[in-house]
Amino acid sequence: MNNASPFHNISPSDDLVTVTFDGIEYILPDGANLAASLLEAGLRYFRNTPVSGAPRGPFCMMGACYDCLVEIDGETRQACMTEVTSGLKIERAHRDKGLEND
Amino acid sequence: MTEVDLVIVGAGPAGMSAAVTAAEIGLSVLLLDEQPAAGGQIYRNVAKADETRGDILGKDYTYGLELVTAMRSASITHVTDATVWKIGEDGTVAYSVNGKASLVQGRKVILATGALERPVPIPGWTLPGVMTAGAAQILLKQSGLVAERAVICGSGPLIYLIAQQMIRAGKPPLAIIETQTKSDLLNAMRHLPHALRGWRYLMKGAKLLSEIKRAGVMRVTGAENLEIEGDTEVRAIAFTHRGQTTRIQCNLVLLHQGVVPNTQATRSLRLEHAWSSAQRCFHPITNEWGLSSLETVYVAGDGAGIGGAKAAEQAGAISALHVAFALGFITKADRDKRAAPILRLQSAELALRPFLDRAYPPSDQVLKPADDTVICRCEEVTAGDIRAYARLGCTGPNQAKAFGRSGMGPCQGRYCGLTVTELLSQETGTTPDAVGSYHIRPPLKPITLGELATLEQTLTDETKGLI
Amino acid sequence: MEADYAIIGGSIVGLSIAWGLLKRGRRVLVLDGDDGSFRASRGNFGLVWVQGKGLKQPAYARWTQKSAAAWADFSAELGESTGYNLALQQAGGYDFYFDEESLEQRVAEFETLKKELGGDYPFEVLRHNELKREEPNIGPRVAGAILHHQDGHLNPLRLLKSLADDVRRMGGTVKCGVPVKRISKRDLFEIEAEDGTIYAAPKFVLSAGLGAMDLGPQLGFSAPIRPQRGQVLITEKLPKMMNRPSGIIRQVDEGSVQIGDSKEEVGLDDRVTLETASAIAARAVAVYPDLAKAKLVRSWGALRIMSPDGFPIYQESSTTPGAFLVTCHSGITLAAAHARYLPAWLDGSDQAPNLEVFSEQRFAIS
Ligand SMILES: Cc1cc2nc3c(=O)[nH]c(=O)nc-3n(C[C@H](O)[C@H](O)[C@H](O)COP(=O)(O)OP(=O)(O)OC[C@H]3O[C@@H](n4cnc5c(N)ncnc54)[C@H](O)[C@@H]3O)c2cc1C
Ligand code: FES
Numbered sequence: 001m002n003n004a005s006p007f008h009n010i011s012p013s014d015d016l017v018t019v020t021f022d023g024i025e026y027i028l029p030d031g032a033n034l035a036a037s038l039l040e041a042g043l044r045y046f047r048n049t050p051v052s053g054a055p056r057g058p059f060c061m062m063g064a065c066y067d068c069l070v071e072i073d074g075e076t077r078q079a080c081m082t083e084v085t086s087g088l089k090i091e092r093a094h095r096d097k098g099l100e101n102d
Numbered sequence: 103m104t105e106v107d108l109v110i111v112g113a114g115p116a117g118m119s120a121a122v123t124a125a126e127i128g129l130s131v132l133l134l135d136e137q138p139a140a141g142g143q144i145y146r147n148v149a150k151a152d153e154t155r156g157d158i159l160g161k162d163y164t165y166g167l168e169l170v171t172a173m174r175s176a177s178i179t180h181v182t183d184a185t186v187w188k189i190g191e192d193g194t195v196a197y198s199v200n201g202k203a204s205l206v207q208g209r210k211v212i213l214a215t216g217a218l219e220r221p222v223p224i225p226g227w228t229l230p231g232v233m234t235a236g237a238a239q240i241l242l243k244q245s246g247l248v249a250e251r252a253v254i255c256g257s258g259p260l261i262y263l264i265a266q267q268m269i270r271a272g273k274p275p276l277a278i279i280e281t282q283t284k285s286d287l288l289n290a291m292r293h294l295p296h297a298l299r300g301w302r303y304l305m306k307g308a309k310l311l312s313e314i315k316r317a318g319v320m321r322v323t324g325a326e327n328l329e330i331e332g333d334t335e336v337r338a339i340a341f342t343h344r345g346q347t348t349r350i351q352c353n354l355v356l357l358h359q360g361v362v363p364n365t366q367a368t369r370s371l372r373l374e375h376a377w378s379s380a381q382r383c384f385h386p387i388t389n390e391w392g393l394s395s396l397e398t399v400y401v402a403g404d405g406a407g408i409g410g411a412k413a414a415e416q417a418g419a420i421s422a423l424h425v426a427f428a429l430g431f432i433t434k435a436d437r438d439k440r441a442a443p444i445l446r447l448q449s450a451e452l453a454l455r456p457f458l459d460r461a462y463p464p465s466d467q468v469l470k471p472a473d474d475t476v477i478c479r480c481e482e483v484t485a486g487d488i489r490a491y492a493r494l495g496c497t498g499p500n501q502a503k504a505f506g507r508s509g510m511g512p513c514q515g516r517y518c519g520l521t522v523t524e525l526l527s528q529e530t531g532t533t534p535d536a537v538g539s540y541h542i543r544p545p546l547k548p549i550t551l552g553e554l555a556t557l558e559q560t561l562t563d564e565t566k567g568l569i
Numbered sequence: 570m571e572a573d574y575a576i577i578g579g580s581i582v583g584l585s586i587a588w589g590l591l592k593r594g595r596r597v598l599v600l601d602g603d604d605g606s607f608r609a610s611r612g613n614f615g616l617v618w619v620q621g622k623g624l625k626q627p628a629y630a631r632w633t634q635k636s637a638a639a640w641a642d643f644s645a646e647l648g649e650s651t652g653y654n655l656a657l658q659q660a661g662g663y664d665f666y667f668d669e670e671s672l673e674q675r676v677a678e679f680e681t682l683k684k685e686l687g688g689d690y691p692f693e694v695l696r697h698n699e700l701k702r703e704e705p706n707i708g709p710r711v712a713g714a715i716l717h718h719q720d721g722h723l724n725p726l727r728l729l730k731s732l733a734d735d736v737r738r739m740g741g742t743v744k745c746g747v748p749v750k751r752i753s754k755r756d757l758f759e760i761e762a763e764d765g766t767i768y769a770a771p772k773f774v775l776s777a778g779l780g781a782m783d784l785g786p787q788l789g790f791s792a793p794i795r796p797q798r799g800q801v802l803i804t805e806k807l808p809k810m811m812n813r814p815s816g817i818i819r820q821v822d823e824g825s826v827q828i829g830d831s832k833e834e835v836g837l838d839d840r841v842t843l844e845t846a847s848a849i850a851a852r853a854v855a856v857y858p859d860l861a862k863a864k865l866v867r868s869w870g871a872l873r874i875m876s877p878d879g880f881p882i883y884q885e886s887s888t889t890p891g892a893f894l895v896t897c898h899s900g901i902t903l904a905a906a907h908a909r910y911l912p913a914w915l916d917g918s919d920q921a922p923n924l925e926v927f928s929e930q931r932f933a934i935s
Binding site: 005006007008009010011012032033036037039040044045046049051052054055056057058059060061062063064065066067069075081083 | 136138143152154155158185218219228229230231232233234236237240241242244245246247248249250251252271272273334335353354364479480481482511512513516517547548550
Binding site: 094 | 805806808823824862864
């Protein structure tokens with residue numbers, strides 16, 4: 001996986017917490033926007049489409065496109081409309097579809 | 103159920119100024135927005151942005167602080183993280199905060215839900231690493247992130263602004279690939295005399311362009327056949343220019359083809375809408391006060407037609423004045439006296455629009471996507487599918503939706519609706535107005551069944567109370 | 570264009586009939602309304618449903634069973650020529666009960682009907698634990714269910730698309746976006762569309778759903794139908810969580826869970842209301858508690874086309890022979906019968922099923 005982030009943070013925060021994404025730990029700024037923080041951490045692809053399993057990542061960052069969907073506690077949520085909190089267990093939405101395609 | 107004089111949906115410039123105006127007059131105001139802070143898309147996070155961010159984003163951004171501050175001081179209930187998912191004709195509004203649904207009864211409702219970026223269906227636009235230019239700006243405003251090794255593509259003044267901000271942040275885009283042509287600009291020139299009333303913006307545009315030039319960013323206009331490459335994420339973008347194909351390797355592609363009113367809420371209320379051929383989009387029909395075809399509902403700001411942040415702010419105030427008058431808080435004379443100066447400013451503010459609409463039209467490629475281009479991101483329906491449904495007798499988007507599921511996914515047609523209307527209009531040879539648009543029904547945003555189910559008790563209890 | 574039949578209304582009922590007529594070698598012209606017309610065919614629940622139908626009219630139960638039995642073959646034929654998979658599944662369906670008493674009451678009614686049908690009514694009662702074995706995700710509040718083995722479901726939108734496709738493929742002419750406003754009879758039936766165009770045919774079938782309320786009386790039909798609203802909710806796509814459909818919840822082949830549906834007498838109003846939507850959501854969550862976390866992505870209201878007794882109307886006009894009114898509520902269930910058996914009746918062939926009980930006369934006040 002390419003974890004070199006395509007984003008640069010001009011005002012990084014040092015109030016950090018740990019979350020997991022598909023079982024892997026990430027240290028993210030507390031209270032920050034989840035989609036932005038995951039992008040900054042080098043993650044690009046947040047979900048698979050339930051139709052073809054194609055990979056998708058945040059597109060609009062304003063809650064309109066639903067391409068940033070992730071699964072938290074069994075509920076699909078828009079990462080761009082969610083705040084980072086300590087201990088979040090995040091999974092790719094429809095990852096089962098992605099696996100079928102691998 | 104809580105009752106208030108005015109429910110405002112959307113805390114951008116239109117919503118904030120409506121709230122301030124109404125509250126000053128003495129109306130009880132509930133302002134709902136799904137974001138964690140006031141500001142809308144343009145002034146996103148402005149109250150929390152630090153100085154570095156403020157410097158990069160410029161004065162037009164930090165201006166938003168004034169609005170946010172004014173709002174704080176007034177007696178306004180602003181509920182943040184509130185997703186509005188159903189609006190009733192009678193002014194009841196259902197919204198959820200953190201998975202809990204609530205209902206409020208407004209005597210009047212102002213919808214200030216703003217704009218969306220126009221869909222940009224080109225090959226590869228669904229790949230991770232492709233975002234809208236607006237998304238890049240939100241990342242910068244809200245999270246301080248600047249895209250590195252990004253290419254900006256499309257058409258519209260927003261492209262220059264985001265490029266300038268990236269330059270100031272020390273990460274200039276690799277290239278700016280624009281789709282509008284010289285002849286678009288020539289066509290726009292005839293609106294120039296009128297546009298000169300908006301000279302401040304013209305100056306600003308010129309300044310942006312010279313800053314981009316000084317930074318040495320490659321810039322192409324009249325680009326065609328854009329194609330984003332990559333299998334699981336963006337690797338490059340290719341385009342043709344004067345018959346030559348160019349390929350640029352990059353990390354991110356930022357797309358933009360202008361903005362269009364977000365009509366989800368207004369459609370769900372079945373308000374009357376019309377097609378704007380100048381802006382190539384639908385907008386709800388409103389009078390000069392922003393009053394829609396329904397007596398209880400006003401639409402202010404970009405959601406009623408694209409006019410920009412300042413015009414939106416003015417529209418919010420104007421609608422609020424009319425609400426105050428309609429509810430008997432102020433007299434007609436008072437309303438008109440207060441509105442007159444705002445209306446004058448607004449007309450100057452809108453002077454540049456016709457010029458911009460002409461100079462930066464959406465590209466042919468996005469209005470007539472190739473057959474194999476995905477146009478519905480959620481259900482992965484292609485332009486060719488829609489054309490095939492037209493041959494199967496679909497005269498409008500709703501039958502096309504039934505045939506091919508476009509518009510049925512979680513985005514509920516936000517990023518395919520206009521494309522489907524355009525395609526069917528081309529295929530059937532009728533106007534977009536006659537083709538129409540998707541029926542939009544609640545929930546305006548997905549909510550859990552659990553949330554919806556919990557309302558049952560509330561509703562039955564209240565109905566019982568009434569009997 | 571020469572046609573033997575003009576068919577007014579090009580949704581499920583009209584297209585099923587057109588398909589069947591084409592199979593009999595007839596030339597058809599289908600005229601359909603515009604994108605915004607009320608279309609039950611777009612808003613329905615996708616059930617091919619036998620249980621509970623015709624409790625007081627065994628002839629309707631039999632007609633429904635005949636259609637259900639014809640479905641497998643009909644769907645295979647449509648699938649073969651169009652390439653669309655209708656996702657037809659006829660492995661039985663449930664009717665859920667939260668209390669024993671109403672379950673028992675229903676069982677008694679079913680037993681009576683079963684006798685009248687000569688025993689052909691294969692249903693069984695599953696108590697909570699038995700049901701749990703079939704449907705592990707069922708919630709504790711469900712007391713039991715009736716499992717009827719003749720029930721099933723399909724993807725109704727793909728059915729609509731396949732019919733639209735196949736009718737054209739077989740040479741039928743289908744005109745969309747031409748709402749009909751007047752019909753008159755000279756030598757032929759003359760059918761005038763809103764845009765002024767006149768279409769003519771020696772016979773015609775009025776299958777315009779709720780549109781028949783206005784058009785029917787022009788040809789001497791009483792067309793005593795009314796709209797009845799059903800609200801339906803649909804979730805995001807979920808991993809498979811139910812094995813069989815029920816009258817109120819089913820998981821569609823694409824993964825979404827569809828939840829229905831109310832029965833409301835509100836006239837021509839197809840809006841969604843919070844009261845009803847939240848009530849049907851609460852009921853669904855009581856049946857399948859896991860649904861509480863599922864995201865509701867869409868909802869809609871659709872209008873059923875109801876006759877006073879809920880049964881179909883098949884009627885040839887007594888004043889202008891050659892004009893037929895066909896209207897029904899369960900157009901998906903009955904599509905197979907409409908495609909396979911109704912055309913013979915329209916043609917006046919000896920093989921025609923006897924549909925007398927479904928004539929309008931039954932509503933005449935004597
Ligand atoms: C909520 C709900 C759930 C349902 N669930 C099921 C189910 O599970 N199983 C089942 O078997 N059935 C079900 N049904 C019923 C089924 O959907 C209908 O029986 C069927 O769709 C009726 O088809 P139709 O063609 O007669 O009418 P519609 O689908 O309503 O179509 C009428 C057509 O006539 C056209 N039209 C109208 N006026 C004119 C005019 N003046 N000129 C030209 N064209 C005109 C319209 O444009 C339209 O295309 C359900 C219905 C509802 C509302
Ligand atoms: S990125 Fe579009 S909804 Fe989150």
